[in-house]
Amino acid sequence: MLCELDHGERQGLAPKCVISRIPMGELSQTGAGFNVGGDRRPASHAFSAMWKAGPEGRRRLPSCLHQGLELDVETSATRRFVGRVAYWLVLVAALAVPAMAKQHPVPLDPKTDSAKCAECHEDKTKGKSVHSAIAMGCTSCHEIRTSKDVTRIKLITTTPVKLCLQCHSDKDAAQIKGHVHSPAVRDCVKCHDPHVSDNKNQLLKPTSGAGKNDNLCLQCHDKGLNTPAKGSRHAALDMGCETCHVTHKVGDPTKREFADHLTKDAPALCLDCHDPKDAGLNKAHQGQPFAKADCLTCHDPHQSQAPKLMAKFVHMPFGEKQCDSCHQPAKDGKVVLTQASAKEVCVTCHSDKAEQIAKAKVQHPGAQGDCTDCHNPHAGSTPGFVQPNPVSACLNCHAEQAELHKKQHLHQPAFEQGCATCHEPHGGDNQHLLRTANVNALCLECHSPEARQQTLEAEHRLTIFNGKVSLPEDYFTKNRTPRLPLRYGFGHPTANHPVADVLDPTDITKVKTPLNCLTCHQPHASAKFGLLVKDQENNMAFCDSCHKNRMALK
Numbered sequence: 001m002l003c004e005l006d007h008g009e010r011q012g013l014a015p016k017c018v019i020s021r022i023p024m025g026e027l028s029q030t031g032a033g034f035n036v037g038g039d040r041r042p043a044s045h046a047f048s049a050m051w052k053a054g055p056e057g058r059r060r061l062p063s064c065l066h067q068g069l070e071l072d073v074e075t076s077a078t079r080r081f082v083g084r085v086a087y088w089l090v091l092v093a094a095l096a097v098p099a100m101a102k103q104h105p106v107p108l109d110p111k112t113d114s115a116k117c118a119e120c121h122e123d124k125t126k127g128k129s130v131h132s133a134i135a136m137g138c139t140s141c142h143e144i145r146t147s148k149d150v151t152r153i154k155l156i157t158t159t160p161v162k163l164c165l166q167c168h169s170d171k172d173a174a175q176i177k178g179h180v181h182s183p184a185v186r187d188c189v190k191c192h193d194p195h196v197s198d199n200k201n202q203l204l205k206p207t208s209g210a211g212k213n214d215n216l217c218l219q220c221h222d223k224g225l226n227t228p229a230k231g232s233r234h235a236a237l238d239m240g241c242e243t244c245h246v247t248h249k250v251g252d253p254t255k256r257e258f259a260d261h262l263t264k265d266a267p268a269l270c271l272d273c274h275d276p277k278d279a280g281l282n283k284a285h286q287g288q289p290f291a292k293a294d295c296l297t298c299h300d301p302h303q304s305q306a307p308k309l310m311a312k313f314v315h316m317p318f319g320e321k322q323c324d325s326c327h328q329p330a331k332d333g334k335v336v337l338t339q340a341s342a343k344e345v346c347v348t349c350h351s352d353k354a355e356q357i358a359k360a361k362v363q364h365p366g367a368q369g370d371c372t373d374c375h376n377p378h379a380g381s382t383p384g385f386v387q388p389n390p391v392s393a394c395l396n397c398h399a400e401q402a403e404l405h406k407k408q409h410l411h412q413p414a415f416e417q418g419c420a421t422c423h424e425p426h427g428g429d430n431q432h433l434l435r436t437a438n439v440n441a442l443c444l445e446c447h448s449p450e451a452r453q454q455t456l457e458a459e460h461r462l463t464i465f466n467g468k469v470s471l472p473e474d475y476f477t478k479n480r481t482p483r484l485p486l487r488y489g490f491g492h493p494t495a496n497h498p499v500a501d502v503l504d505p506t507d508i509t510k511v512k513t514p515l516n517c518l519t520c521h522q523p524h525a526s527a528k529f530g531l532l533v534k535d536q537e538n539n540m541a542f543c544d545s546c547h548k549n550r551m552a553l554k
Helices: 024-030 043-052 055-064 076-096 114-120 132-136 160-165 182-186 235-239 279-284 342-347 351-359 399-404 412-417 439-447 540-544
Strands: 033-036 039-042 142-147 150-155 327-331 334-337 454-456 461-464 469-472 502-504 507-513
Antiparallel strands (some): 327 334, 454 461, 502 507
C-alpha cells in the first residue's frame, strides 16, 4: 500500500490520503514502511496516518491494518502518536502468533490412543495421587498434530487454566465472588501436578514443613521463615498450613474466614487446640475471661517480633500489663471495667479525641458511641487497633460502600488500607469528612510526583497527611501507585489536559468549566478499569462525553 499524506492541517486544510494495495504476504519482502520527517518507520505505524486522515481515513482503517503502507508524515503530533501505536501493533502481532507445540521425539499417528502413550509414559499413570482425568485418556487433555514427518503434542486449549476449568468450572475465578487464592486465578499447575503426585490433590509438594524446599506454600509465602531472635513462632506452622487454611475456600470477602481461606473463624479455630480452661492460659490473661474473645486481635497467628505471638501494634496499658488501669477483677465470668462505660475509660487518656468528636464541624455519627465499637482496646494488626479491620469497621454501617466492594476494580486505599486513609473517622471540617478541603489535594497526596512521605524506619512504616495516616513502607512500590506528571494544573490524561477548574479567560475571577479528579473518576470502585465515573470504559467514547467535537481540538 502506498499512502501519501499532505498535512495541510497547519493551514487549516484537510489532509489527503491516496491508497494503493500490497498483499500482506509480500510486505516482509518489500520492506514496506513510511517516512516521518526523513526517518523510515515500520509499516505498522500507518494506523496514525489513517486516523489523521479524518473520518474517511478511519473508515478505511480496518482493511488498512492488513496492508503495508508507505507514508510521508511531517507533523510532530503524528510522530509522537506513531511511536505509541507501533508498540501496541507489534504486541498484538506477537500475541496473534500461535504458541508452538512441543515436538514429539518420534512420529505418531494422529489417532494414537492412550494405551500407546502409556507404553512410554507409564510414570504419568501411577502414583499415590493420580488425577482422575488420566482414566479419561491422554487425548482428553492433549492433542496430536502431525505435519509431514513432524509430530507435535499440545493442549486442547490455549492455556493450562482453561483446560482445568473444563472439568473444574467451580474454580473459575471470573465467576467467583470473593477473594481467590492468586495462583488459582491463572496457574493451576503452579501448585498441582496435572498427572500424578505423592501428595493429596496432586500437589507438587506437601503443605507442611519448615522450609521452602519442603513446603509448597512457602514457595510464595514466608510465614514463619524469618522469626526475629526475640520474637515468637506459632507451633501450628509445623502441623501444616492446611491445619488452619483451605486454599480454595471463598465467600464474603469482608469476612476473615473467607478472605484468609480459614477452615473456620477465630476463636473457634483457636479453641481446636487451645483449652480456655487451661490454668497457664488463665494466668497469662490475668484471670480475665477470654474464651469468647477474638484471639487474632491480640495475637499474630503465624509469627511475631514480640513474645507470645503478640500483634504488631499494642495498646500501651495492655503491652505493659497494666490491666487494672481499665479492668476490675472479673465477676461471674464477665469483664468489669473501672468506669461505667468503655468510652469513659478511653477518654481518661484520649481526651483530645473526645474534644475532636464533640467540636467537629462535620460530625461522624459512628464516633458518638463507644470507642470499642471500632477499636480493639488491646492490640491489632494496624495502627489504631481498628476492628475487625480498617475496611470492615466502616462497612458495618456504610452498606452502600459494602455494595461497591463487589465491583471488579477497587481503589486500593478504600478497600485495602481503610476508609480513614482519606476520611477523618472522628469528625472534621470538610465535606464527607475528607482530610482536605480540596478534592485534588486529597488525591495528589499519593498521586503527585512532588508528594513527600515521612518515613518511620523503626516501625517500617511511612506517613502521609502530615503524619495523620500511616501506611506500610512498601505501599507505593508494591501497589505501583501512579504518579501524574502534572504542571500548573495540567498533564492528565494528556499533556495539555487540565485537572482543575478552567477559568474564564475574559474574567479570571469566574470559573468557566468546573473540574477536579472526581469529574472523571470514582473514588471507591468501578466495574471497569480506570475507576471512571458511571463505570464507563476507558476509551475515546468516554472522552466524547465532554468533548463533543474532539476532531476540532488542536
